[in-house]
Amino acid sequence: MMLNKIFTSFTFRFLVGYVAWLSVAVLLVLMLIYAFIAYDFFSDVHRSVEVELKELREAYEEGGEEGVDRFVEVRSGPTRLIRFFYYVGDSERHKVAGNLEEWPNTKEYRGGWLGFDFASLTKIADPVNTEFIARSTRLESGEHLLVARHYADVLNSTTLVAGALIRSMVATIILGTIGGAIMAGLSLKRIEAINESLLRIMSGDFSERIDISSSTGDFRRLSVNVNQMLDRIEVLMTGVRQVSDNIAHDLRTPLTRLRNRLSELYDDCDNPQNREQVEALIEEADGLLGTFSALLRIAQVESGNRRSGFGEVDLCTLVSDVIELYEPLASDKEQQFNTAMARVGKFHGDRNLLFQAVANLVDNAIKYTPEGGRVHVGLSVDAKAFKITVADSGVGIPAADKEKVFQRFFRVEGSRSQHPGNGLGLSLVQAVVRLHDGFIELEDNHPGLRIVVRLPRQNASASHARAI
Template sequence: MKLLSQLRTSSFQLALLYMVVFATSVFLLLAFIYWRTAGFMTAQTDETIEAEIAGLAEQYRSRGVNGLITIIRERVARDPNAKSIYLLTTEDFVKLAGNIETWPEGSRSESGWINFTLDKSVGWTGDERLARARIFEVQGGLRLLVGRDVDELTNLKRVIETAINWGMGITLALALLGGFLMSRSTTRRIEVINHTSRRIMNGHLSLRIPTRGTDDDFDQLAENLNQMLDRIVYLMEGIRHVSDSIAHDLRTPLTRLRNQLENTLMSVDNDEAREQAGRAVAEADQLLATFNALLRIARLETRGNTADMKPVSLDQLVTDACELYEALSEDKEQMFEQSLASEVMIEGDRDLLFQMVSNLIDNAIKYTPERGVIGVAVRKEGIEAIFEVRDSGIGIPDEEKDQVFQRFYRVGKSRSLPGNGLGLSLVSAVTEIHQGRIELSDTYPGKQPPGLTVAVCMPAYNPARKRIRTAQTDASGEPVGSDTRAPVDPTGRASLDSTESSDVK
């Protein structure tokens, strides 16, 4: 699988392109060398045959037919290995002289050249060989064939062709190996960048991409990315500091204002004044819940993956949350279905997980109409533990499913309902800390209302895997992992330090 992924990398594909170009160049070069070598040897053979023909023609002119027959016989006798081929016949193909008996059958060119095999068909008694000859007519109706044994030349050509084929194969193998090694080295450098980037995205903002000190392209890229990360972290810290400062600074006067309004509510006798003071207290509670949610999300995002991770029974945790919210569901006459597999363990922060589960169940109850259906499920699939909440409410449009995790984002249909758009932001932050993911889908696809199904998938607990976590502190000096979850009031009112659990719909 890892090899296949490496073959898909752009560096390997680029190396493969270079390999094709290089192999094509080598092939053209070897083909040119073969063409020139084979052509030279063939031309040399033809020149030898032409020289013998010229000598025989001279003998024929000076000594006639008998002299031609005599010289052919002499040459045949001096050449026991039959490197030269001769055959002189009458017009009726009756042999007069030569070292073969009959005319060979072969492809004959217009110039009189012929390629054939020396075998029994031409009266050859030795091993089969390849030959090349030229045929022409002599005055008086005689026919003459003069040729050469080209078996060695043919074998030499085959040796050259085999060498070229092996050379091409070795070239391709070396080019492929070189491309693989080059792409592997490049992929390793890129994978270091990808691995560090993924850890940074998971909350380890202090990490930086390592360099080798070679000042090559990858080092320059890593340094630029590190400088960009430094700038991003600086800007994020500035924004977070401003938002946290605002939330901290405003929460105290808001708390005093709420307490004063509550004291006023208890001291006045006028019904209208009491009603107005009660609404003001409710608005102050909403504002305080919003600030508390912002501060809690900021702490979670700053914490990254350094929460107090311990084995947690997900099914038992969800059971506790369901018991807390069943009464609220019964008030709306909703059908509350539970399907909880037993012994589903995960590694996490129980307080944070309980807050996440509570937010999702509270959202489902809030956005499901009376006599609607709410389903809560816990199951294990492979190496993942899944917590799922489904409802029959207004749902979330597909084009907005990726945006609902943003702070203060609310779907248009839900703006008339209470909430501040921070519920799913908190759920997303908790899920990221636990290395999980969130999947949103319609409960009843194609129907109205479609409902909403939220599935939180997290790694199941593996006892063999041990995580080393270091304690970190927040701005107040207290350990980040020591932040406790405030109790959730299923009636809808949150305490001053609790996180508002409304959804962002």
């Protein structure tokens, strides 16, 4: 898993691309170096052959056959490496002097250069099987002079250089790839640490900050900037929540007193018409108190403070209790109430909050489903998550509003006048689901709405650890 993350990370792919382009550049440079070295080698061979031919001519013109023998003896002494071979022939190219036995069968190349390949017998060496490059000249007196040099050493040298350059390029690629994997691993480790901190912040812990103690360079500057941004966001969020909480607290108290006074008036009122008006006012006060209580519950859940109430929850029993509570309401509307329950085991969470979230979903499904419609509640589990499904055959939610319905006080236009509510139900559900590291999805049920809540199985232990 870690290797897969490294190999698919942007840092590794960037460095691999960089190494690939660097290898191409290195290959071009090495090819250029090889071309220069090979050119220098062969230029040196050509110059040396021409110099030897000139000196051989001078030796023959000054000392004749004996002069050539002395020249060859000096050039082929025991302390010298035999590279050159000499031949002096008459006008018919019959041997006169030199350490070649006969005039070779040559091929002529441009510039007057000759080449041949054969087993040449010399007076001082064993048979030699190699390739030669040669140059010849003809004297005014008719003699032919030839100087040959075997260039196997040159080929070996250029091959050695080419091999060294290729190995250098291969080493560059291998070391670059290994270095890229190491750098990607280090970068991935820092990025994973940042992601973990951001996930904790998104789950509601706004006091969390990215650790910068082990960061350097760009990662440190990025972490510092993100922390400063989080500080600013926390100040703004705290201010907004504080205002809304204060309003909820400050208004809930006088509303409670108002409701109590209305209750007293209702008990003391003898006029039926006045009692109806007072009863309507009590209902209005109850609605306002419910709104403020819901706001305070959402604020408390989003703050993450409710993790202290986590414990082992039997989801099957919890959903069954919700179904038992709302089945009579569905029966009153003559709705078909279907259930599909699976034994899913225990989940680590806050039972009261989860019960309230599922109850809100079932309540909405029954509320927005017309008489005679269908409501389905299901519980299942897969390898990754527990799934709570609530589906209905109501009017559904337009695609443009599916993200907005989780905002506080947002209500679809068509439901404002038809159904009572304050637009806080799904906001509370989302806050509870996020507190448990889960996800909520809204899907079309054709007709109606299908809501799927996913509570991750693997995050249960992590949530328990944070709660402790």
